[in-house]
Amino acid sequence: MPSTSQVITCKAAICWGVGKAVTVEEIQVDPPKATEVRVKMLCASLCHTDISSIQGFPHNKFPLALGHEGVGVIESVGDEVTNLKEGDIIIPTYVGECQECENCVSGKTNLCLTYPVRFTGLMPDNTSRLSIRGKRLYHVLSCATWSEYVVVDVNYLLKVNPAINLAYASFISCGFATGYGAAWKEAKVKSGSSVAVFGLGAVGLGAISGAKMMGASKIIGVDKNEMKREKAEAFGLTHFINPSDSNKSASELIKELSGGMGVDYSFECTGVPSLLNVSVEVTKLGTGKTMAIGTGVENIVPLDLLAIIFGRKLKGSIFGGLKTTSDLSIIADKCQKEEFPLQELFTHEVPLIEINNAFELLKQPNCVKVVIKMM
Template sequence: MSTAGKVIKCKAAVLWETKKPFSIEDIEVAPPKAHEVRIKMVATSVCRTDEHVVAGSLSTPLPAVLGHEGAGIVESVGEGVTSVKPGDKVIPLFSPQCGNCRICKHPEGNLCVTSLANPRGTMSDGTTRFTCKGKSIHNFISTSTFSQYTVVDEMAVAKIDAASPLDKVCLIGCGFSTGYGSAVKVAKVTPGSTCAVFGLGGVGLSVIIGCKTAGAARIIAVDINKDKFAKAKELGATECINPLDYSKPIHEVLQEMTDGGVDFSFEVIGRLDTMMSSLLSSHASCGVSVIVGTPPNSQSISMNPLLLLLGRTWKGAIFGGFKSKDSVPKLVADFMAKKFPLEQLITHVLPFEKINEAFELLHSGKSIRTVLTF
């Protein structure tokens, strides 16, 4: 019996307030309006951005259905939707692509102006599609994947290969693409180059995959947790160093190791001190340093302009610089063609109802990516 045009009752993980566990609730998901898509979620993974909301260090209206790194199947579409149809496999996009604004038309830009202008915690029209216990439940950054069904704007969904395994390609919805793209698209790592990657979580490891795919000759992984070194080497790191093993600043160590500094450096932690260490570890005359990690609170960094005057480049980008709707299907196709791995990033697979256990694994540092299946 078709559910198109009807309210769907299903389970979702609702965050009612910060610093509290998720609550598995029965919710109602309204049908999609014009230019909207309702998706039956199949898999979603847990990202530290969701944890920032739980901790209260990233503000979004609550109560909300979080989650932004998922994959599913289109259940129904609203009037005017042309890019997907019921039955299509899709990935929701936390960084939408309207295709019409200045940034979408810019050859390098990817942070769609329309997505920035949307009311926070709602669909484009300023309303939500989730209801629980008679209360409206907020949307989260265009996606809300911690629900058996979600509704997204058409510009925030990408159709992908019908043969793709959704419990793996869900990582392309955020973490993998952010790291991989930072290497291949933002930094534009060159064959034979030397790279340093600060932070070996899921996104940092994805940077390593990108550096290796681009042909880097040396990939130096930097982390204070030695337990992460084996996985980093498995994915392409040629050397691993722990700043705690040295009496001098880590950027000086890297400069000595690489004849004055690396060609490309990446900060994938979200700390001001490591952002500066990453910048200084890149060569003063030809180095490129990319900020990938986002500090959870609004903070400022002070630096001497002379650090850039000699020729260094300091860059940053959201979602690895990829235009989401255009690039996600291509990334899935590349995965299917075995151009890069995803399986090694997935350390745990749990049923959706164990979402709080997944966040405990994240807190403890025991997981890289935990995938929740519906």
Template sequence: MSTAGKVIKCKAAVVWEVKKPFSIVEIEVAPPKAHEVRIKILASGVCRSDDHGLSGAMYVKFPVILGHEAAGVVESVGEGVTCVKPGDKVIPLFAPQCGECSTCKHPRGNLCKMGDLTASGLMHDGTSRFTYKGQQLHTFLGTSTFTEYTVVHESAVVKIDAAAPAEKVCLIGCGFSTGYGAAINSAKVEHGSTCAVFGLGGVGLSTVMGCKAAGATRIIGVDINKDKFPKAKEMGATECVNPLDFKKPINEVLYGLTDGEGVDYSFEVIGRTDTMTAALASCHMNYGTSVVVGVPPSASEITFSPLLIFTGRTWKGSIFGVFAVSWCFKVQGEEEEYKTMTFASSDCHIAK
């Protein structure tokens, strides 16, 4: 029996208040409105940003359904949707691509204005598609993937290869793309360079992979958990250091490891202001580039000496690896052909 146009009852993990545990409850998911897509979630990753929302470090509106990196199958579409159809395997995107705003049209832009930049927790018409016993539930980053069904705007969904394993490609929705792209697109790591990656979680390991793919000669992993070192080396790190093993600041340690030069590129993939400044201070004082990848707490502030950048260092941020995911659209011809996911400035072909 088709569920198109009908309310779907399904299980979801709902957080009612900040710092409170998840509740697995049955919710109602309304049909998609015009230019919206309802997706059956097949697999979802768990990102540190979800934890930030849970802990209050990142501002969200409660009650909320968290989750933002997933893969699923289109269950139904609203009026006017042409980029995907029921049955398509897709990835919902917390970084949408309308293709029309100034950011989307800019060659270096990827933070589309269609994203929930104000953290309203609502769809573009100011309402939610989620309810629990008549109570409205908020969305997270426009995706909310900790549920069996979700609804997203058509600009926030992209078709992928039907054969792609959902439990792996779900990470393209955030973790992998964010880390890999930070190296390839944001820093533009060069062949033969030296890199330092602060934080060796899922995003950090993806950053290591990006540095390796770009041809970096040395990739130094930095983490206080030595248990992460074997996997980091498997992914491409040439060496790993634990800041707790030294009595001097980690930036001085990295300078010592690079004959007093500093690294060419450093990446902060934790979300702490102290490691952000340490990563900046660890790169070459003149031509070094440091990229902030980890999401900092919403209320955090940072203090640093302007001399760290006065001499020529570059300090920049990176969201979703500055990937410009092409807005999928339908080409009219003898047959209708659906365009699918492509990455800009990348050789990544996980989703064909």
């Protein structure tokens, strides 16, 4: 009997409700439908959005199969899949690209109208391929990467070179690539410009790397964790601000470093509501641009209208403005060639069965990314 017709039983990290403990349990994974593939996950990683997901963001549907960063190998393919085969290494993403809809052909956004970002916790046909004890499982975005096997619609994945470092591939499936893309595709940072980055986790380090690639001459990083300074410098940071070390505000310190005028671009990568206004205020009057990248459970943010009225621009960004095929493939190629110092992100590793240790590790000051070994 071909594998595509069989249900697979495997282990996955599950959350049964807001505030409930994460458990590793046996689940069932259905065969792929016509335009889907079933994937054996090889490596995954932990992102702050995963913490938000067990708190009810971006949707409040449980039981929830966790994880959205990772890389895997195709185990079986649906009947209508022609561009992929068993054995291909893929990165699942949550942004599709049809290359034909109004948004895709506009060149102005990565938000495809045919294959949109899905906050339903289900597949595009509004069903699930995952179940536990006969009960339907939801996933965070397009799939659940903290499962040994998962089914993904082919329009939400990217085939990559099998020589790619698996941990690094996982990092670019969301966090690092989101920051990098925000500087490259969304802000379009100009050569010689000045940049401020709030929050120096994987997303912030990606924004620093993207800004450096675009030729920014001054890149200021803001973080209360002093240990992030060295990490950020490896990606191109020129100045570091720890707000805890000064009686002055981060805004004042950034303006001092930028001749009193503010920076050309700022990137808010934390999702902390109070920092959004600060990130706008530190940019130049009339021309400053702020990218809102970080997200969290609290998404209603009061804005300082005066800061916006004085000509500054505030723009939101999903996945750093990256298109899955057109743009992420370029980052994947750079990743495979080790053009980024992604080893600086890899600080901890745990097996799937010890997933709760990953949440504790993320609280440690020396932790950037926790890699999850799937098998």
